[in-house]
Amino acid sequence: MKKRSILAVTLTALWAVNTNAADITVENFAGKQVVPENPQRVAVLDFAALDTMRQLGVKDRVVGTIKGKVPAYLSEFKDEKYANMGTAPEPAFENINDVKPDLIIASTRQKKALARLKEIAPVFYIENDYTNYYPSLQQNILAIGKIFNKEAQAKEKLAALDKRISALASLAKGKTALMTLVNESRISAFGQNSRYAMVYQNFGFTPIDTNLTGSTHGNSIGFEYIAEKNPDYLLVVDRTAAITDKANNAQTVLNNEIVNKTNAAKNHHIVYLNAENWYLTFGGLESMDKMVTELESAVK
Known part of the structure; x- marks a missing residue:
């Protein structure tokens, strides 16, 4: 009986380990x-x-x-x-x-x-x-x-995030935007089927250009394109600032006569987004909350 008890205990312990794993x-x-x-x-x-x-x-x-x-x-x-x-x-x-x-x-x-x-x-x-x-x-x-x-915790936090996103979408409704990424001197634009799709699909902004492709790296554009489209909001992610110690690269690139004539520039609606949130931690629970806060501040 004693041997059986030891065996039973051993098997139970092994089963518990296997269950946990x-x-x-x-x-x-x-x-x-x-x-x-x-x-x-x-x-x-x-x-x-x-x-x-x-x-x-x-x-x-x-x-x-x-x-x-x-x-x-x-x-x-x-x-x-x-x-x-x-x-x-x-x-x-x-x-x-x-x-x-x-x-x-x-x-x-x-x-x-x-x-x-x-x-x-x-x-x-x-x-x-x-x-x-x-x-x-x-x-x-x-x-x-x-x-x-x-x-359960993940669902609860996503539900809270959903409420914040809905409130942002109400604030952004009717406002056109162009989502861009600046990498050194190169500029890319992102549409409603891109890595930044939720700016349009969930955050409430209207895409200024519905013909942009869904490329992961965006569509290459120039200053003249920004001026031609003339969005209410120019949203900017500075990739260079995200991955190097070169701060304010995007501001330097976009501070020119062509871009400064746009409505976004005149109305102080060129929004330089936090590159860490929008490039390095894009998709995390806290980074998403921070991103919503950034855009809320921009459109209020």
Whole structure:
């Protein structure tokens, strides 16, 4: 009887361990993915996911994250207790392997490295539908919630965000906008089927040009194009400022005679958006809230 009791206890303990380590299926725009439930050691290669994990109260699971230019509001993750996983475009595979993660969270910037990452540990891959961006963003956040048994919290925070977005859409209704990204001296425009689609689809602005393609990197434009379209609001993401220490690059590029004659310039409606929110952590729970606040301030 004693031997049976020990065996029963042992089997029960093994079953409990296996239950805790069970795989679950989550789904996003990238498709159905099988990942470990409630992982305890996570290597995070995406700032938006890091943002969302912190908002859901599971930052203690992070054992390593990408470094490079870390957004100011996530500066706590610069601490040496979080191992250096490389940068977004160049993961440090040996370092990732060394932290022995239960899960790696990756995004499109690591797409070419996915096969190699999967050799180290299971991967949750974040991808978005640029023709219908906000619903795919919601999918990613809910998937992270499900992975960490925080689905109820994720739903609650998304519901609060939805209310804020609806209020912004009411403020922006009837106002035309052109969403742009400045990279050094080059300017790209984004339409209603692009990475910044939610500016038009959810935030309430009317696209000044409905013929822009859905390119991930935007449509190349010049100063004359901006003047010709003459939107009420010129919304600007400074990619150079996001990834380098070169501040105010976009302001320098756009401060010229052609752009300064537009209605947006005359009415002080050229909005230089926080590049960290709109480029580095685009898609995180807190960054989304910050983005809504920026645009609310611009249109009030």
